[in-house]
Amino acid sequence: MNALRIPITLIGEEGCVFEECVSVASIQPPDTRALPVETATVSGRFESMGGEYLFRGHVQGEYEGACVRCLELARIPFDVEVAWVFAEGPEAVFEEIGHAVELDSGSAPDIEKELEAPRAFQGHDINLDPYVWEEVVFAQPSRFVCHDDCAGLCPHCGVNRNHHACHCADNDTQEPIGNRGLAVLADLFPELAPKQTKE
Numbered sequence: 231m232n233a234l235r236i237p238i239t240l241i242g243e244e245g246c247v248f249e250e251c252v253s254v255a256s257i258q259p260p261d262t263r264a265l266p267v268e269t270a271t272v273s274g275r276f277e278s279m280g281g282e283y284l285f286r287g288h289v290q291g292e293y294e295g296a297c298v299r300c301l302e303l304a305r306i307p308f309d310v311e312v313a314w315v316f317a318e319g320p321e322a323v324f325e326e327i328g329h330a331v332e333l334d335s336g337s338a339p340d341i342e343k344e345l346e347a348p349r350a351f352q353g354h355d356i357n358l359d360p361y362v363w364e365e366v367v368f369a370q371p372s373r374f375v376c377h378d379d380c381a382g383l384c385p386h387c388g389v390n391r392n393h394h395a396c397h398c399a400d401n402d403t404q405e406p407i408g409n410r411g412l413a414v415l416a417d418l419f420p421e422l423a424p425k426q427t428k429e
Contacts, residue, residue, distance in 0.1 A: 234272065234358040238283070245277040254291070254366055257359040267293045270366050272358060274312070282348060283316045283356065289365040295374035299382030300390050308369035316356050317348035 233250045234257065240246055251271045258264065274287015289310045297304040349361065381391035386398040 232357065232359065234362060235355050236276065236358065237355045241276045241278055241283055243278050245275055247275050248287070249273040257363045259363065265366060265370060266295045267291050267366060270362055272362055281317065285314045287312060289362055291366060293371055297376040297380060298373050299375060299380045300392055301383065302376055304374040304376040306371045306374060310365045310369055312365060314361055315348045316351050318352065319350050
């Protein structure tokens with residue numbers, strides 16, 4: 231049974247409170263890349279609006295990935311506020327409505343009006359899967375950092391400076407950081423180095 235498929239009869243005229251935690255893998259569309267997040271929690275309230283249904287609530291979860299500074303596990307929580315309107319009918323009709331709203335807004339598209347276009351559903355229930363997946367995708371962090379003041383790894387000795395002191399910066403004989411590039415080739419083939427004229 232799909233936990234994010236809500237029967238219309240459950241909403242009723244007075245609306246209903248909804249909360250469910252689902253595996254993100256279970257709502258992942260075919261032929262899409264898996265995301266580094268285990269579960270998503272959907273919570274909020276459905277309301278009946280004369281043939282249409284409004285859901286207001288939150289999509290929450292936690293991304294996990296290697297910190298770009300120290301390579302340890304970084305957990306990045308997200309909490310997205312959503313407001314979705316659903317109406318029964320074919321998807322193409324509502325795509326046209328959204329396009330018409332954008333055209334009516336003038337030269338600059340009105341994003342808020344465009345998002346108010348109803349989402350289609352067929353039959354006797356509303357499937358939240360594609361909309362929850364969309365919010366989880368948009369919430370993906372651009373990079374993973376375990377915490378804002380992460381000291382990272384020492385580029386010289388590789389020690390995690392969050393846990394151990396590192397004195398490489400105090401060593402005056404330490405080579406500068408960076409890619410020496412062709413300087414390495416000069417060391418391997420000194421005979422190819424340009425000859426300096428003696429004054």
